[in-house]
Amino acid sequence: MKKTFNSYLLVFLLYLMTVPFAAAALPEKAPKPLKIGYALGLTKVSAEQMKYAKSVGIDYVEISFGGLIDGNRNFKVSDEEMTALMHKAKKAADDAGIQVWSIHMPFGKRIDLSMTDETERQQVVALHRKVLGYCKILQPQIILFHPSYYLGLNEREARKKQLVKSATELNKTVRSMNATMVIENMLGPELLVDAERERPLCRTVDETMEIMNRLPKSIYAAVDMNHIKNPENLIRALGKRLKSVHIADGTGEAENHYFPCSGQGNNNWTEILAALHEARYTGPFLYESAFEDARDLKACYESLYSTFVEEKQL
Numbered sequence: 001m002k003k004t005f006n007s008y009l010l011v012f013l014l015y016l017m018t019v020p021f022a023a024a025a026l027p028e029k030a031p032k033p034l035k036i037g038y039a040l041g042l043t044k045v046s047a048e049q050m051k052y053a054k055s056v057g058i059d060y061v062e063i064s065f066g067g068l069i070d071g072n073r074n075f076k077v078s079d080e081e082m083t084a085l086m087h088k089a090k091k092a093a094d095d096a097g098i099q100v101w102s103i104h105m106p107f108g109k110r111i112d113l114s115m116t117d118e119t120e121r122q123q124v125v126a127l128h129r130k131v132l133g134y135c136k137i138l139q140p141q142i143i144l145f146h147p148s149y150y151l152g153l154n155e156r157e158a159r160k161k162q163l164v165k166s167a168t169e170l171n172k173t174v175r176s177m178n179a180t181m182v183i184e185n186m187l188g189p190e191l192l193v194d195a196e197r198e199r200p201l202c203r204t205v206d207e208t209m210e211i212m213n214r215l216p217k218s219i220y221a222a223v224d225m226n227h228i229k230n231p232e233n234l235i236r237a238l239g240k241r242l243k244s245v246h247i248a249d250g251t252g253e254a255e256n257h258y259f260p261c262s263g264q265g266n267n268n269w270t271e272i273l274a275a276l277h278e279a280r281y282t283g284p285f286l287y288e289s290a291f292e293d294a295r296d297l298k299a300c301y302e303s304l305y306s307t308f309v310e311e312k313q314l
Contacts, residue, residue, distance in 0.1 A: 029314065030314035034276075034282070034284060035284045036057055036060070036284060036285055036287075036297050036298050036301055037059065037061060037101050037284035037285065037287070038053070038058060038060075038061060038062070038287040039062040039063075039246070039287065040061050041064050041066045042064065042065055043067065043068070043085065045063060045089035045093065046088075047092045047095060050093050050095070050098050051096045052294065053096065053098060053294050054097050056293075056294050056295035056297070057298035058098065058297060059098060060099050060101035060284040060286060061093060061098055061099075061100055061101060062103070062104055062144070063089060063100060063103055063104070063140075065104075065106050065131065068082070068085075069111070069131075071108050071109060071110055071111070086135070086137040089138065090138050099141075100140045100141075101140065101141055101142060102141065102142035102143065102182075102244055103131075103135050103138065103142070103144065104144050105128060105131060105143060105145045106131065107145075107146040111149075113125070113146075113148065113162070113163050113166035114147065114148040114151075114159035114162045114163040116155060116158050121165070121166060124166065125166050125170060129170070132174065135177070140179055141179055142180050142182055142243060142244045144184055144222050144244060145170070145182070146183075146186065147200060147202045148186070148200045149200060150199065151197065151200065151201070152196070152198070153197075155198075156198065159201060160201060160210075160214070164211070164214050167183065167215055167216075168216060168219075171218060171219050180220055180243055181218070182219070182220045182244050183212070183215070183220075183221055183222070184202070184221075184222040184223075184227075184246070185202045185203070185221070185222070185227050185228055186203055187203070187226075187227040187228070187252070187254070188200065188202075188203020188207075188228075189252055189253045191203075204228075205228075205233050205234045208221065208234060209237050209238070212241055220241050220242065220243035221241050221243065222244040222246065223238070223246070224246040224248070224288070225245065225248055225249065225260075226246070226248035226256055226258070226289070229252030229266070231267065232272045232274070232275035235272065235275035235276060235279055235281075236275045239278075239279050240280060242279050242281055243283060245276070245281070245286055246287075246288035247260060247285055247286055247287045247289060248260070248265075249262065249264055249267045249289065250266070250267065251266050252266070258289060259287075259289045259290050260287075261303060269304045269307070270304075270311045273304060274308065274312060
């Protein structure tokens, strides 16, 4: 009986030793394709636009406020007009079966969460709270903020502290909406823009991760594929902290926002899709890029996805 038990034990131990190797030899299952989304200004969200988008395979939209708020933090329309625009956009999306995935919050030289003047910073936060009040009508899942505008020289640390303060304050409002706050990485091929200005915060993988680690865990990140060379590196560094994306091709040197299937830009989309899969990203493949016709968006993604599956032999 003892000999038989030892034999079973030996077989069991050999099994445990071989399981990891056997599992490693199995082909990885191809990930489920992502849904498609695109970015649109609030005034362009119409019943016709949403109906057409849905008909060509788009399921999500990100809404921004271009042209509705000036650089001095003033609304160009009345409270009644802004509320009406929100209701119109929500109805158009709902009727077409499109979900409002995200809100791209306003930004600019004087709409900057990291402003070092405390009075100005508080005014920026107040503006964002007012915008979020309108956004409740749209019921978004994600609220996207820029970390900063361009900086003066040698003030990055002070700006980081102000960003963390502002984001922490605004996160309470975002969470009360049952939404998730994300901070987007910014373009930053080198530190200096010119002799008097530095690039915005979150300009590199290291800086983005440093800032994310200083923020509450309930604040996540968005990766703009146009803002950084090899965006797959940032995606992998963020992992589960990644909650949204902006899809565009580029060089990491300028605001190109090329269409990924245009043949322009240097992004390796197979590696980007592999990184998104590794990060367990399940949000939409949300375009923020130039395109001629919304029908091209799904076809482009399907082409990139097919190449990814083939090259990775999934």
